[in-house]
Amino acid sequence: MGVFDWVRLxxxxxxxxxxxxxxxxxxxxxxxxxxVLNRMHATAMGDxxxxxxxxxxxxxxxxxxxxxxxxLLIVIFLWFASPVSSHVLARLEVATNENLTSHxxxxxxxxxxxxxxxxxxxxxxxxxxxxxx
Amino acid sequence: xxYHYIYITILLILAVMxxxxxxxxxxxxxxADRLVSVNMMGTMVMVMIAVLxxxxxxxYLIDVCLVYAMISFLSVVVxxxxxxxxxxxxxxxxxxxxxxxEGGMSDGSI
Numbered sequence: 001m002g003v004f005d006w007v008r009l010x011x012x013x014x015x016x017x018x019x020x021x022x023x024x025x026x027x028x029x030x031x032x033x034x035x036v037l038n039r040m041h042a043t044a045m046g047d048x049x050x051x052x053x054x055x056x057x058x059x060x061x062x063x064x065x066x067x068x069x070x071x072l073l074i075v076i077f078l079w080f081a082s083p084v085s086s087h088v089l090a091r092l093e094v095a096t097n098e099n100l101t102s103h104x105x106x107x108x109x110x111x112x113x114x115x116x117x118x119x120x121x122x123x124x125x126x127x128x129x130x131x132x133x
Numbered sequence: 134x135x136y137h138y139i140y141i142t143i144l145l146i147l148a149v150m151x152x153x154x155x156x157x158x159x160x161x162x163x164x165a166d167r168l169v170s171v172n173m174m175g176t177m178v179m180v181m182i183a184v185l186x187x188x189x190x191x192x193y194l195i196d197v198c199l200v201y202a203m204i205s206f207l208s209v210v211v212x213x214x215x216x217x218x219x220x221x222x223x224x225x226x227x228x229x230x231x232x233x234x235e236g237g238m239s240d241g242s243i
Contacts, residue, residue: 013139020146023177027153030173036165043173054180061136062187070195071183074202078176081206085172092213093165096220 008060015057022050035103036093040086047082051075140188147181164216168209175205 001009022045029042052075059068093100100106107113151174158170179198186194 009135016139016143019180020143023147023150023180026173027150027157030157030170031153036163036169039166039169043169046173047176051176051180055183058183058187067186067192067195070199074179074183074195074199077199077202078179081202085206085209088210088213089165089168089172092168092217093163095217096164 012057012060015053015060019050019052019054019057022046022053026050037090037104040089044082044086047086048079051078137188140184143184144181144188147177147184151177151181168212172205172209175201179205 026042026046029045030039033039033042055071055075059071062068062071097103154170154174154177158167158174161167161170179202182194182198182201186192186198
């Protein structure tokens, strides 16, 4: 094998191992978190970054041909599809869970959320000012 | 030959991870948990099909992978909508039990 083949092998393996590590992190997050809306956060990473990393590794192995173009197409499709399916799943959870407020805060309108954020900002500024003085 | 061993190793690791996902899908306390882990399994199966396509040197398996991605996305969306519809219907029936079978379906807006 020439130098180019070795470089191709090492780069492809690096991307593939990176993708597998991200998949492992995804599974760890799914078992670690306690609630669906937290678990969704972990799985979204594998759906976009994990599969993209694996596919880039396979593209490097496969070389420049029509197969690698189709692999890239799968990644681009998943970048569009994954947020939509996460949104629909979160909507399912919020619509069917009757004691949602025991897991997370629910704001019925945007004004209360904005007012609360403003108060937190002011408190933080006061604390920062107190430390400087 | 070296590439063959690399592909076999990746497939084995992914298979072990797939069983972990299956455990989460069986264990998950709510329906959304199960759908999330089924979505995750779909992603891993896509990588497995792509690796197999390169290992067996069969380009058409990539098309299978693309179709699998679309069907996986569609199944998650459709199952979510169906479960929201079932839940609303059940709630409608428990709120007014003497009403007939009509009504109570969701309007289908995402």
